[in-house]
Amino acid sequence: MALFCIRIAIIHIFLLLFLTSSDNYGFLRGVTSLGINYGQVGNNLPQPEKVLDLLSSLKLTKARIYDTNPQVLTAFANSNVELIVTVENQMLAVLMDPQQALQWVSNHIKPYFPATRITGIAVGNEVFTDSDTTLLASVVPAIVSIHGALAQLGLDTYIQVSTPNSLAVLAESYPPSAGSFKTEVSGIMSQYLQFLSSTKAPFWINAYPYFAYKDKPDEVPLDYVLFNPNAGMVDPYTKLHYDNMLYAQVDAVLFAIARMGFGGIEVGVSETGWPSKGDADEVGAIVDNAAAYSKNILRRQLKNEGTPLRPNMKLEVYLFALFNEDMKPGPTSERNYGLFQPDCTMVYNVGISALSSPSSASISDLASSATKDTSMESLVYLQFMIFLTFHVFMRRPY
Numbered sequence: 333m334a335l336f337c338i339r340i341a342i343i344h345i346f347l348l349l350f351l352t353s354s355d356n357y358g359f360l361r362g363v364t365s366l367g368i369n370y371g372q373v374g375n376n377l378p379q380p381e382k383v384l385d386l387l388s389s390l391k392l393t394k395a396r397i398y399d400t401n402p403q404v405l406t407a408f409a410n411s412n413v414e415l416i417v418t419v420e421n422q423m424l425a426v427l428m429d430p431q432q433a434l435q436w437v438s439n440h441i442k443p444y445f446p447a448t449r450i451t452g453i454a455v456g457n458e459v460f461t462d463s464d465t466t467l468l469a470s471v472v473p474a475i476v477s478i479h480g481a482l483a484q485l486g487l488d489t490y491i492q493v494s495t496p497n498s499l500a501v502l503a504e505s506y507p508p509s510a511g512s513f514k515t516e517v518s519g520i521m522s523q524y525l526q527f528l529s530s531t532k533a534p535f536w537i538n539a540y541p542y543f544a545y546k547d548k549p550d551e552v553p554l555d556y557v558l559f560n561p562n563a564g565m566v567d568p569y570t571k572l573h574y575d576n577m578l579y580a581q582v583d584a585v586l587f588a589i590a591r592m593g594f595g596g597i598e599v600g601v602s603e604t605g606w607p608s609k610g611d612a613d614e615v616g617a618i619v620d621n622a623a624a625y626s627k628n629i630l631r632r633q634l635k636n637e638g639t640p641l642r643p644n645m646k647l648e649v650y651l652f653a654l655f656n657e658d659m660k661p662g663p664t665s666e667r668n669y670g671l672f673q674p675d676c677t678m679v680y681n682v683g684i685s686a687l688s689s690p691s692s693a694s695i696s697d698l699a700s701s702a703t704k705d706t707s708m709e710s711l712v713y714l715q716f717m718i719f720l721t722f723h724v725f726m727r728r729p730y
Contacts, residue, residue: 372397384413395654396416437478469520505581536599583641
């Protein structure tokens with residue numbers, strides 16, 4: 333019994349350290365801008381220079397692109413826009429080789445940095461759930477090689493390396509405290525999390541509450557997925573209240589990471605959005621819902637909000653997407669996630685231009701409500717520790 337109590341105390345101390353250490357909050361603390369995904373799968377999109385003008389007019393200072401397009405990297409030089417660039421999935425096997433990774437960084441990153449504010453490299457996209465399972469064996473070695481190349485060139489302190497994941501990487505996500513990764517990826521996931529823990533890079537998740545609603549519109553409340561006022565749900569184990577699905581999904585990832593034995597890893601949303609148009613069977617893909625989702629995301633970002641599990645830690649979110657992209661394959665919805673048409677006219681007005689008017693009363697009201705109660709955060713962490721301790725000693729399968 334005495335040994336049992338000692339183990340309980342040790343685990344409590346360990347969890348307290350890795351969940352609440354200020355060092356674990358990384359570079360995201362204090363960031364107030366909303367990020368945007370700038371896809372380019374279209375034949376009628378504006379030139380990068382015009383895109384930069386659009387972002388500047390909206391006061392958006394963070395963007396993610398899905399390649400290392402030299403036209404974009406050149407156009408964004410000497411601007412205040414921070415860029416996350418992407419290594420395409422088909423390059424992963426090649427970039428496992430440290431020499432190939434050094435050459436890639438030397439050719440695709442170094443010539444543009446620091447004039448172009450490249451802050452992150454996404455190595456692949458949704459590799460852990462890709463139908464090409466051979467990619468999974470390549471992703472961590474490629475990530476390590478690219479980070480090593482950045483270190484060789486003295487860039488590793490400025491540019492973080494990670495890979496965005498689909499929410500499908502989770503075996504369980506409801507309730508959030510049940511969050512766990514699929515067993516088939518757990519081995520490589522552990523290696524990946526070890527890398528993130530050692531480099532303080534974020535775990536990125538592509539999370540789309542829209543898909544949950546589309547698949548089960550009779551079971552999933554629309555207001556819950558749109559961030560509209562609603563009763564929400566309470567996690568039966570942590571007693572945390574969730575008024576929207578996105579935050580529940582993020583916290584499910586945090587629990588899954590903790591179950592793998594890691595703490596202090598930042599979780600950010602690399603993609604989220606809602607289509608303004610869809611096929612007949614794509615329930616909910618309409619302009620009104622898309623506008624509501626994007627507007628409510630914006631309002632939450634202006635409050636510097638965190639999730640219920642980390643209420644004092646602002647959640648980094650990148651909206652998908654800047655433009656409707658007419659050459660994307662798949663259902664109609666895939667070509668209609670944009671806030672803007674290719675001619676830079678709005679698909680719908682979410683009030684994002686209000687960012688350019690910081691003196692606006694509504695914006696300042698939102699900002700003033702961003703203060704959080706630190707005692708609540710401590711209580712949340714305590715609940716989390718007790719929950720995990722219980723499962724460790726009861727040997728409950730995850």
